[in-house]
Amino acid sequence: MSADATRLPAARRGAARSVRATAVRDRTGRLLRLFLPLGLYLLFTLVPFYWMLLFALRPAGSTSLLPWPVTFEHFDTVWNGMGFRTYFTNSVLIAALTLVSVTFFALMGGYALARFAFRGRRAFMLALLCTQFVPGAMMLIPLFNVFQLLHLIDTRWSLVVAETVFQLPLAMILMSGFVKNVPVELEESAMVDGCGRLRAFLAVVLPLLRPGIVAVGSFAFIGSWNNFLFALMFLNDPELQTVPVGLQTTIGENTVDFGALAAGGVVAAVPVVLVFAFVQKYLVQGMSAGAVKG
Numbered sequence: 001m002s003a004d005a006t007r008l009p010a011a012r013r014g015a016a017r018s019v020r021a022t023a024v025r026d027r028t029g030r031l032l033r034l035f036l037p038l039g040l041y042l043l044f045t046l047v048p049f050y051w052m053l054l055f056a057l058r059p060a061g062s063t064s065l066l067p068w069p070v071t072f073e074h075f076d077t078v079w080n081g082m083g084f085r086t087y088f089t090n091s092v093l094i095a096a097l098t099l100v101s102v103t104f105f106a107l108m109g110g111y112a113l114a115r116f117a118f119r120g121r122r123a124f125m126l127a128l129l130c131t132q133f134v135p136g137a138m139m140l141i142p143l144f145n146v147f148q149l150l151h152l153i154d155t156r157w158s159l160v161v162a163e164t165v166f167q168l169p170l171a172m173i174l175m176s177g178f179v180k181n182v183p184v185e186l187e188e189s190a191m192v193d194g195c196g197r198l199r200a201f202l203a204v205v206l207p208l209l210r211p212g213i214v215a216v217g218s219f220a221f222i223g224s225w226n227n228f229l230f231a232l233m234f235l236n237d238p239e240l241q242t243v244p245v246g247l248q249t250t251i252g253e254n255t256v257d258f259g260a261l262a263a264g265g266v267v268a269a270v271p272v273v274l275v276f277a278f279v280q281k282y283l284v285q286g287m288s289a290g291a292v293k294g
Helices: 003-057 073-081 084-115 121-133 136-149 156-180 184-192 197-208 210-226 229-234 243-248 258-292
Strands: none
Touching (some): 073 084, 073 258, 084 156, 156 229, 229 243
16 A cells, blocks of 8 residues: 555545534634623623522521521511511502503504504504603603592502503504404404404404413503502502502611512512513513514
């Protein structure tokens, strides 16, 4: 065997090793470029939650970086001693009523926007979109005057109405996107078979809008649950206050009860986390529908 014949396989093996090494370096580079920023962002996001749990679960005065020994004295303080039981009940009632109100009106408005070609529809859609640029603080004085005339100040209905007014434009835009995804031929077939428009909507369209209803309802619930400004302005009775305002009671004039504040934060975060955990896919669909439809 000649010397050229023995060098050729060795050269091929060297070239193959070089190709594999290059592929490994490229794959490692892609993974680092993708996962390193995501890992840093995840760390940046989770550290505040860990810090909140740490203060909520470790004993008062402890400087440990681990929640050990675990204590629930802060939760007992905020739940039974600071009235969070009442705040939590009020927040659940107001958020649930807002969810029902926003979903109902969004269904009617979104269906009309998607199915009826009336004059000025585009301008109306643009007006709905423009309302999202108005900060909630600018609506405080007009809403306060209206609620005062209607004797709604210091009632839970003031928050339900204010939240519905504030959230309905975006909810209608989202719902109209979901309605457009339902083929109109299904309704027409039902109407040919003898259904009226209302019955065709209830029997054919409404079941297919379940993802949209879940998404809009979830946005409404979370928005109402987290609202602090309206509850602070429209409710004066401590028995009617909500969780975001109740968190303020843990902050004194000169001192802050960090354990109670962190425990209250955990109580406030639990419903929102549960909603996101169970309806996450519907929320993504809702945001996508609102982004490409209209």
